[in-house]
Amino acid sequence: MRALDTMGMSVQAIARNKLRSFLTTLGIIIGVASVVAMVHLGQSATRSVTEQIASIGSNLLFVMPGTAQRGPGGVRTNAENFELADVEAIRNEVDGILVAPALTTSATVVIGNANDTIPVIGTTNQYFAVRNHYLAYGREFEATELSSGAAVCIIGKTLIDEMFLGQEPLGSSIRVGRTACRVIGVLEEKGESMGQDRDKTILMPVKAVQRRLVGELDVSAIYVSALADGTTGTVQAQIESLLRQRRGASTGAADDFYVRDTQDIAQALESTTNTLTILLGAIAAVSLLVGGIGIMNIMLVSVTERTREIGIRLAIGARARDVLTQFLVESIALSTLGGFIGLILGVGGTWLVTWKLDMPLVISPPVMLTGFSFSVAIGIIFGFFPARKAALLNPIDALRHE
Amino acid sequence: MNEAGNTATPDRMHLPPAVVEMQDIYKIYGSGATEVRALDGVSLTIRAGEFVAIMGPSGSGKSTCMNILGCLDVPSSGAYRFRGVEVGGLDRDELALLRRNFMGFVFQSFNLLPRISALGNVELPLIYEGVKPARRHQLAMQALATVGLAGRAHATSAQLSGGQQQRIAIARALVTEPPVLLADEPTGNLDTAMAGEIMKELVSIREQRGITILMVTHEPDIARYADRVLFFTDGKLVRDGTPAEVIP
Numbered sequence: 001m002r003a004l005d006t007m008g009m010s011v012q013a014i015a016r017n018k019l020r021s022f023l024t025t026l027g028i029i030i031g032v033a034s035v036v037a038m039v040h041l042g043q044s045a046t047r048s049v050t051e052q053i054a055s056i057g058s059n060l061l062f063v064m065p066g067t068a069q070r071g072p073g074g075v076r077t078n079a080e081n082f083e084l085a086d087v088e089a090i091r092n093e094v095d096g097i098l099v100a101p102a103l104t105t106s107a108t109v110v111i112g113n114a115n116d117t118i119p120v121i122g123t124t125n126q127y128f129a130v131r132n133h134y135l136a137y138g139r140e141f142e143a144t145e146l147s148s149g150a151a152v153c154i155i156g157k158t159l160i161d162e163m164f165l166g167q168e169p170l171g172s173s174i175r176v177g178r179t180a181c182r183v184i185g186v187l188e189e190k191g192e193s194m195g196q197d198r199d200k201t202i203l204m205p206v207k208a209v210q211r212r213l214v215g216e217l218d219v220s221a222i223y224v225s226a227l228a229d230g231t232t233g234t235v236q237a238q239i240e241s242l243l244r245q246r247r248g249a250s251t252g253a254a255d256d257f258y259v260r261d262t263q264d265i266a267q268a269l270e271s272t273t274n275t276l277t278i279l280l281g282a283i284a285a286v287s288l289l290v291g292g293i294g295i296m297n298i299m300l301v302s303v304t305e306r307t308r309e310i311g312i313r314l315a316i317g318a319r320a321r322d323v324l325t326q327f328l329v330e331s332i333a334l335s336t337l338g339g340f341i342g343l344i345l346g347v348g349g350t351w352l353v354t355w356k357l358d359m360p361l362v363i364s365p366p367v368m369l370t371g372f373s374f375s376v377a378i379g380i381i382f383g384f385f386p387a388r389k390a391a392l393l394n395p396i397d398a399l400r401h402e
Numbered sequence: 403m404n405e406a407g408n409t410a411t412p413d414r415m416h417l418p419p420a421v422v423e424m425q426d427i428y429k430i431y432g433s434g435a436t437e438v439r440a441l442d443g444v445s446l447t448i449r450a451g452e453f454v455a456i457m458g459p460s461g462s463g464k465s466t467c468m469n470i471l472g473c474l475d476v477p478s479s480g481a482y483r484f485r486g487v488e489v490g491g492l493d494r495d496e497l498a499l500l501r502r503n504f505m506g507f508v509f510q511s512f513n514l515l516p517r518i519s520a521l522g523n524v525e526l527p528l529i530y531e532g533v534k535p536a537r538r539h540q541l542a543m544q545a546l547a548t549v550g551l552a553g554r555a556h557a558t559s560a561q562l563s564g565g566q567q568q569r570i571a572i573a574r575a576l577v578t579e580p581p582v583l584l585a586d587e588p589t590g591n592l593d594t595a596m597a598g599e600i601m602k603e604l605v606s607i608r609e610q611r612g613i614t615i616l617m618v619t620h621e622p623d624i625a626r627y628a629d630r631v632l633f634f635t636d637g638k639l640v641r642d643g644t645p646a647e648v649i650p
Contacts, residue, residue: 005529016517312513315474316574317502317530319495395474399513 010330027291028338034284036346036371042277043362053266063222079256081218100126101219110175114163122209130225138185149207154185156199292378299386311398324391331383339375418450427480440466442637455625458634506575510587512567521555545573565596585617
């Protein structure tokens with residue numbers, strides 16, 4: 001029997017019951033579409049995280065008080081904050097770096113009639129380079145403003161949009177906590193990053209935040225940027241030994257601070273998204289399995305319905321293997337068709353979601369190939385039993401079947 | 403009446419070769435008290451070119467005999483040689499090849515595949531033989547022309563009368579040009595006029611092609627078209643001879 005004729009017969013049988021064939025395939029369509037979409041969206045989320053991390057600043061190290069915990073953000077303990085002297089020490093002792101102190105707090109900000117609670121970062125001019133976040137216009141802090149802790153601030157784009165209502169902010173005075181503060185610059189737009197609006201922020205000289213807002217002379221984090229690629233490891237080691245010495249930690253005792261580089265954070269987030277991808281992919285794979293069972297069910301019904309037809313075919317010269325092939329090809333055709341439609345829907349869905357959520361579109365041929373091959377494999381696996389049942393029918397019994 | 407069939411005829415050297423040889427064929431269903439002997443020690447020989455009618459009341463074993471002759475069923479014991487080949491030792495696929503290459507089947511209920519055209523039905527055996535579409539089409543059209551239905555090639559069974567359907571079935575049985583045609587009550591579902599036409603068709607095909615025809619029937623009028631009648635009762639071949647000899 002020619003392969004083309006076998007396929008022709010199967011296509012005829014499928015076309016004969018269009019609605020039933022479609023409903024049978026629907027399980028596979030949904031299964032493949034969800035596997036393809038889930039895995040693609042997972043990869044897209046991972047890519048998105050990686051890109052956001054890169055936008056935070058490359059070769060960036062966060063030095064935080066407390067104990068390092070796994071997971072983004074970590075958990076802080078009651079370890080003492082750093083001092084400005086620590087920042088100076090790092091600047092002087094470690095080569096090839098930029099370093100910026102950060103005293104982070106939040107304050108009620110009043111601009112005209114608008115008021116909102118805004119994160120305020122007390123820092124120095126090195127912040128811009130270290131965090132890869134530069135001025136859009138206006139000016140940086142002057143040396144005297146930094147040393148005296150003058151009430152000047154640089155604001156993010158969101159404040160202009162939401163509180164200045166688009167008016168020119170430079171030179172105007174805003175209220176930060178209980179301090180009247182003059183706007184001297186505007187930060188370039190950064191957008192959202194890991195759920196945070198990086199444009200909803202105010203930068204002030206670190207001493208201004210210490211004295212006017214917090215009332216403490218310390219620093220809650222130190223940002224360090226290694227100037228050369230691949231040196232973050234040595235820089236981290238130097239900072240750790242320096243700070244251990246300065247904070248008087250005895251040898252062997254756990255550090256009461258930790259250094260994180262962006263790579264660590266990226267890896268932590270990537271492993272989270274990867275776990276999610278695997279989980280969602282597995283759930284989707286279960287639906288593909290259910291689709292396969294649907295195909296098997298319908299093929300069994302079809303074999304019973306067409307018992308007499310099978311008897312006729314056997315009587316006029318079909319061999320068992322011809323009948324087996326016919327039904328197997330039929331189920332493979334159904335599942336392949338489902339796989340193909342599912343693939344298109346899956347990729348389409350991925351495109352739609354990434355477009356709506358403004359995520360990078362990742363289309364991975366191996367994922368598409370895997371999803372498609374799975375659908376074909378399911379046609380073979382779940383089609384074999386019904387096809388075998390058809391092939392093993394006794395011609396006499398089959399012919400007598402009503 | 404000739405109990406031993408034609409095998410004992412003195413001039414057997416000049417007889418056509420045996421197509422079918424059955425030796426002590428038993429077909430037994432169940433066992434012990436419920437044992438049913440559908441065929442109870444049947445021996446017969448049918449030679450090339452014969453037109454044989456198999457008769458008997460229902461339950462006499464005539465259909466079982468037909469199924470075994472057509473290699474659709476296998477005997478419980480005994481030797482069955484088809485064209486000199488011992489059928490008992492063949493597996494399912496070898497039996498299928500035997501059917502495909504040497505036999506054509508015609509059934510009481512026509513057994514055309516519904517939703518496929520007459521042409522498609524006639525082409526079916528050729529598809530299993532692996533004949534290419536163009537050649538297949540040509541052979542099927544020829545077979546349809548033989549039964550006078552070339553004009554209805556694209557009709558489906560629903561659009562055809564019983565007589566037409568049976569003729570399509572005959573065309574399907576003949577399209578592979580088998581040496582043996584097996585017909586199981588071919589006129590059972592047809593009225594008398596239609597039945598007569600189908601029988602004339604079979605007689606003329608036999609004359610043209612010298613094909614061997616084995617036909618099961620319970621109607622004496624139909625059996626009279628044959629030139630030899632086998633009469634079964636209770637699984638035994640009880641009479642074997644010309645229609646005039648066997649049919650009262």
